[in-house]
Amino acid sequence: MSTWAVPGYAESLQLGAGASGRVVLAVHEETGVPVAVKYLSESLRTRPGFVHGFRAEARLLSGLESPHVAGLYEYVESPDGAAIVMELVEGVSLRALLKTRGPLPPEAALVVLKGSLLGLADAHRVGVVHRDYKPDNVLVLPDGGSKLVDFGIAADAGTSAGVAGTPPYMAPEQWTGAPASPAADVYAATATFFECLTGHRPYAGDNLAELALRHVDAPIPADEVPESVRDLVRHGLAKDPALRPAHAEAFVAELEAAAAASYGPGWEERGRRALAGLVALLALLLPSARSPRTTTDTARTVLGRTPGGAGTWLPGPAGMLVSGAAVLLGLLLTYGLAYLPAAADRQETAARALATTSAAPGGEEPAGPAASPLPSSSASSSSPSSAEPAEPSPSDPESTAPTTAVPAEETTDPAEAPPATAPTSAPPTTPAPPSAPSAPAVKDVTVSEFRQTGPTTATATVTVTADGPGPLSITFAWFTGSTAGQPGVQDGAPETYERSGATQYTLTVTHAFRSAGCYWTVRSTTAPASADGGASQQLLTRGCDLQ
Known part of the structure; x- marks a missing residue:
């Protein structure tokens, strides 16, 4: 099991685990919002196909805003792992309901x-x-x-x-x-x-x-x-x-x-x-009722x-x-x-966030200069749960593909849980106080994708490249207009995200447009300012009848 954890989240207990990964209950440290963090397993992280599928899941969720679907907050990828941070839904699986109540x-x-x-x-x-x-x-x-x-x-x-x-x-x-x-x-x-x-x-x-x-x-x-x-x-x-x-x-x-x-x-x-x-x-099966002593959930x-x-x-x-x-x-x-290769040796480097996909369900904007990817208003009422991966079994007709993740609601008896391995003891060391990283020079800002996802919504993906891991901010501004090549009028307040710890960041953000216009424009800038001054992209909205 990978020991890497998403920076900025305090994990409390594991909700489920299997060959495809694990899901843990965590709290966003800046806001105190509970979330479900879905980690790709260490063994699959070295296989490009599985990583691609994991990213694709985050991409699809980033463009999906629905009160009837567990929402995506953030996708994070580092040299030591990949994770999807999701809304924690307070609920019981229909499988558990049918199993216990008929x-x-x-x-x-x-x-x-x-x-x-x-x-x-x-x-x-x-x-x-x-x-x-x-x-x-x-x-x-x-x-x-x-x-x-x-x-x-x-x-x-x-x-x-x-x-x-x-x-x-x-x-x-x-x-x-x-x-x-x-x-x-x-x-x-x-x-x-x-x-x-x-x-x-x-x-x-x-x-x-x-x-x-x-x-x-x-x-x-x-x-x-x-x-x-x-x-x-x-x-x-x-x-x-x-x-x-x-x-x-x-x-x-x-x-x-x-x-x-x-x-x-x-x-x-x-x-x-x-x-x-x-x-x-079945209140004891709700995530809020679980304690750190709850063992791994499985369902087969x-x-x-x-x-x-x-x-x-x-x-x-x-x-x-x-x-x-x-x-x-x-x-x-x-x-x-049977021939899945063993996971590659863990890299010696410290875990650094390489790519982060943030999508605030409901199109809400981060507040303040150190904005969190979690929407403060809806997340406070967000409740637990998301998809919990379970081990694919080739001999079980219930599982046909190793990418299928099965949420679990059965609690394994602690006596059946595998024994824990005691960590090797090591002499305590006193780490030197870290020095504050200096602001990097931003070399490039690129809008790699800008597409309409609904009648009034669009998703933009921006990649920022810097020469060092120091802190920087990335700002998205949105515009609507009626003339090609001109941004038009700004639509809503800009959205700013703080990032550090890597030299390249990829963010995907969804915006709900409030003003009418045949053309939508997204503009991304950084602080420190990039050498090219930022990047922008425009699209012609679907269904706009140009005379």
Whole structure:
């Protein structure tokens, strides 16, 4: 396990751990805001593919602003590690709720589905596909609301990102590596909804091949759910993605119409009250109730035959083809993971932040010259949890790709925890008092990306290169206008971030524009001032009709 910690955060206890990394509860030292810090494991940090995926997760989250998704505060990378600092959501995983309380009442199941679908809808709106929707990645809050977490294998819609996901919830097209599609998220959400209503998944299998066959060919077991929601289940679990709702927002509209018709106008309030009562019974699983003595959380589901399934059925030609692909996938995972190389030796240099991605959910601006990447207003009410990585198991059909992170809510018995290794003692030394670093010369400021992420939002990525690790500040200013090549009028107050400890910094910041204009401009400057005076970039907004 890596001992590197993100500078500026005081860690208190570990929330979960596995082969892909660990998640710890921490407090931002400047503001006192609790956060969840997700570290990439030491063994994977030396593998470029895993580091690239970890950065991609942070990039996708930085452009996603939603009250139904655990927000990103900061991405930090150093010679000794990489970490994503996220909102700490005070909630219990839907997996824990189902495991301890059994099937949910229909109104409660509809509320859970609606809340997490709203999170998916916000992601789909900016072109992000989650690809790993399941009960583990839905957190139910004490007030009965819910949030979606763990975008570890998310991808831009339409991209070919390979076969990945959690098999019991994977859409038929996911098994073949089809391009990422919002319709696949709708399928997974419906499979989770089915499990909420019945206590078991729509399809079971003893291995990947059998499970793939059932998802591709087996009849939809809609008769097992209440008649009032059978059409929802049939539509969401359609084998052909073209026959499903195209995105989560469309499915929310169907859900609300079906729920109101069957259960009346008060269905949502009754469902939230039922969920709040169930979470209250599991209060000890909330992050705020955990103590430093809590051991590592893990979650693993072993698939078996579930009573009351779809009945006797024989696969068709398409199912046999996917079955063969699933067998091959299982073999590749089994033998591929066995040869993961050991982590490289730790570098002797002290941990220095090399790259930091800051995105303040809600477009809030840092206050003061030493602004924190954490938004002071929303973070104070932020509550615990985020995605907790679990160890991928090639022999378990629950895990198909080493990049899949599984949040955990089961607490391991301390007697089963591996014994701790006592550190080697060393004579105490008295470190010399550090000298204050001098301000560096800023050599270059570059806007590497500036893109529109919504009707009024955009994300800018800036890289700053200096000749030393001394402290510097990076300021973002935003402008709107109607003339190409001219910045126009400043939009909102500038945002300033303080950085030190490295010679290169990359920051990604999201801004919500308040003024109308066909052209948006971002300008980045530094103090000390850079030799080139800073950098700026302009974009033409989508949907702007130029005459």
